[in-house]
Amino acid sequence: MEYDLVIFGASGFTGKYVVREALKFLNTPSSPLKTLVLAGRNPSKLAQTLTWASSQSTTPSSISIIKADISDPSSLLNLFSKSKLVLNCVGPFRLYGEPVVSACVETGCDYLDICGEPEFMEKMEVRYHDKAVEKGSLVVSACGFDSIPAELGLMFHCKQWVPPSVPYKVEAYLSLESEKSIVGNFGTYESAVLGVANMEKLMELRKSRPNRARPLNKDAIWIPSMDYVDQLVKYGYGKKMAPVNMTTIVSMNIFQSELRMKASDEAAADCMVSPRVSHIPGPRPSKGATFEHQKKIGLWGLKLPSADSTVVRRTFVTLTENPDGLPGVNESEEEIEKRKSFWASMKPAHFGVKIASKSPFGLIRVIIAGIFIGLFGQFSFGRWLLLKFPSLFTAGWFKKKGPTEEEVESAFFKMWFVGQGYSDVTLASEGNRKPDMEVITRVTGPEIGYVTTPIVLVQCALVLLGRRNSLPKGGVYPPGIVFGATDLQERLQENGISFDLISKNTYSA
Numbered sequence: 413m414e415y416d417l418v419i420f421g422a423s424g425f426t427g428k429y430v431v432r433e434a435l436k437f438l439n440t441p442s443s444p445l446k447t448l449v450l451a452g453r454n455p456s457k458l459a460q461t462l463t464w465a466s467s468q469s470t471t472p473s474s475i476s477i478i479k480a481d482i483s484d485p486s487s488l489l490n491l492f493s494k495s496k497l498v499l500n501c502v503g504p505f506r507l508y509g510e511p512v513v514s515a516c517v518e519t520g521c522d523y524l525d526i527c528g529e530p531e532f533m534e535k536m537e538v539r540y541h542d543k544a545v546e547k548g549s550l551v552v553s554a555c556g557f558d559s560i561p562a563e564l565g566l567m568f569h570c571k572q573w574v575p576p577s578v579p580y581k582v583e584a585y586l587s588l589e590s591e592k593s594i595v596g597n598f599g600t601y602e603s604a605v606l607g608v609a610n611m612e613k614l615m616e617l618r619k620s621r622p623n624r625a626r627p628l629n630k631d632a633i634w635i636p637s638m639d640y641v642d643q644l645v646k647y648g649y650g651k652k653m654a655p656v657n658m659t660t661i662v663s664m665n666i667f668q669s670e671l672r673m674k675a676s677d678e679a680a681a682d683c684m685v686s687p688r689v690s691h692i693p694g695p696r697p698s699k700g701a702t703f704e705h706q707k708k709i710g711l712w713g714l715k716l717p718s719a720d721s722t723v724v725r726r727t728f729v730t731l732t733e734n735p736d737g738l739p740g741v742n743e744s745e746e747e748i749e750k751r752k753s754f755w756a757s758m759k760p761a762h763f764g765v766k767i768a769s770k771s772p773f774g775l776i777r778v779i780i781a782g783i784f785i786g787l788f789g790q791f792s793f794g795r796w797l798l799l800k801f802p803s804l805f806t807a808g809w810f811k812k813k814g815p816t817e818e819e820v821e822s823a824f825f826k827m828w829f830v831g832q833g834y835s836d837v838t839l840a841s842e843g844n845r846k847p848d849m850e851v852i853t854r855v856t857g858p859e860i861g862y863v864t865t866p867i868v869l870v871q872c873a874l875v876l877l878g879r880r881n882s883l884p885k886g887g888v889y890p891p892g893i894v895f896g897a898t899d900l901q902e903r904l905q906e907n908g909i910s911f912d913l914i915s916k917n918t919y920s921a
């Protein structure tokens with residue numbers, strides 16, 4: 413392939429920060445990124461982007477500027493057929509995203525984007541998954557602040573629940589902080605306004621799809637690993653059974669201790685010590701408060717209709733269908749083992765996201781924006797007003813010109829994960845037994861839209877370019893199931909995004 417990486421929409425507000433981040437890894441030792449294309453509809457704007465991002469007066473031969481326009485599919489096909497991977501920064505994705513996905517799938521090129529629009533992501537899955545599998549094109553949306561910190565943050569959180577403990581419900585509290593003001597660019601605002609306006613289409617799309625397996629089943633709590641089942645069969649404990657119901661799990665625990673005594677080889681003992689929990693234990697939780705004070709972390713939280721929870725749900729659905737994760741194109745034995753053991757340790761939980769602040773007054777801007785977008789986003793004149801005066805309707809949160817560089821540099825985020833669960837999985841089977849354990853973890857990082865998003869997107873790109881053989885051949889997937897078992901979390905940590913365990917407590921229920 414002529415080009416390793418294409419940054420499409422490189423001249424956009426977010427695109428230019430993605431270029432700046434990618435340049436840090438271009439042609440550095442051990443980086444798989446050797447050739448880079450800045451693509452978009454306006455070559456002179458792309459050249460200005462490069463000057464801004466690289467602070468160099470001459471363009472190195474490893475960087476090309478290529479004109480490609482959404483309204484000219486042949487320009488996309490031509491470029492993507494020579495490229496390994498496209499990072500799509502052209503949004504709103506509902507308006508401009510499909511031709512890019514379509515051209516990537518057609519040419520077998522891989523695709524990542526920074527979309528935070530559930531309808532676009534789910535529509536692409538419906539329309540392009542099968543063809544992407546056939547063509548060997550890996551299509552992964554939401555590889556920015558939406559929704560990698562939520563996906564990897566939740567996985568990091570779930571790993572803290574050491575067997576036999578299991579999480580039941582995890583609530584994420586997103587706190588945006590800054591010494592100056594927190595400002596978002598118009599592109600994100602426009603995507604949000606159009607998302608609210610088209611909420612019904614998302615519901616229709618979901619209704620039109622066949623039901624998929626879900627990690628939610630009040631009877632089934634635990635699917636033993638196939639190794640475990642094989643051991644049961646080997647030692648004469650009946651036929652293969654999965655999923656098991658509540659009654660069976662109690663007897664399974666008896667089997668486990670008996671079996672451990674019988675099993676002579678180490679491998680068999682190992683597979684019994686960590687049985688896989690692939691369903692969420694306990695009954696479905698109540699919807700919970702829309703607005704609440706979470707004393708444990710000292711924050712007020714307001715429920716957020718975020719893309720994160722829908723993306724996380726898609727990852728858990730894919731995991732339920734593929735309990736060992738998604739096989740790579742050509743994995744080594746070691747990689748297969750690593751992937752299987754990563755996903756075997758993953759325990760799904762009910763998940764929701766709240767926007768949070770130290771004081772309830774800190775959420776006033778969110779409430780104002782939410783009310784206006786919710787009301788005015790429903791009709792065309794209202795949308796026109798919203799898009800004409802973004803700053804007015806969001807109390808200065810979103811601006812046509814976006815944040816200043818100082819505003820970008822001074823902002824940061826903290827995403828707290830407060831998880832409730834059971835210190836022993838068998839407790840979940842005791843009628844209405846309340847969770848008796850709490851784990852709090854946190855992901856922190858710099859400004860979300862133009863610092864964290866480029867870091868995350870570029871690291872996903874480097875993982876994909878560097879270890880393509882250990883990732884699925886093709887298909888449309890959420891990011892967690894594709895990157896969860898890779899070294900993405902370590903890479904993010906090396907680049908300024910941290911994952912921390914804050915506390916772990918067991919209390920009497």
Ligand SMILES: NC(=O)c1ccc[n+]([C@@H]2O[C@H](COP(=O)([O-])OP(=O)(O)OC[C@H]3O[C@@H](n4cnc5c(N)ncnc54)[C@H](OP(=O)(O)O)[C@@H]3O)[C@@H](O)[C@H]2O)c1
Pocket residue numbers: 421422423424425426427452453454457480481482483501502503504505508526527528554555556557558559597598599600601603860861862865
């Ligand atoms: N996941 C996250 O956390 C996250 C963070 C930041 C942004 N985003 C999303 O990223 C998207 C972009 O946001 P932004 O603020 O960067 O918007 P923006 O500044 O308006 O940038 C849009 C880009 O799209 C390009 N474009 C528009 N029409 C095109 C066409 N016909 N052909 C080729 N390129 C075209 C623009 O090119 P020109 O420069 O030539 O106009 C520009 O490069 C939004 O959907 C936003 O929600 C997500």
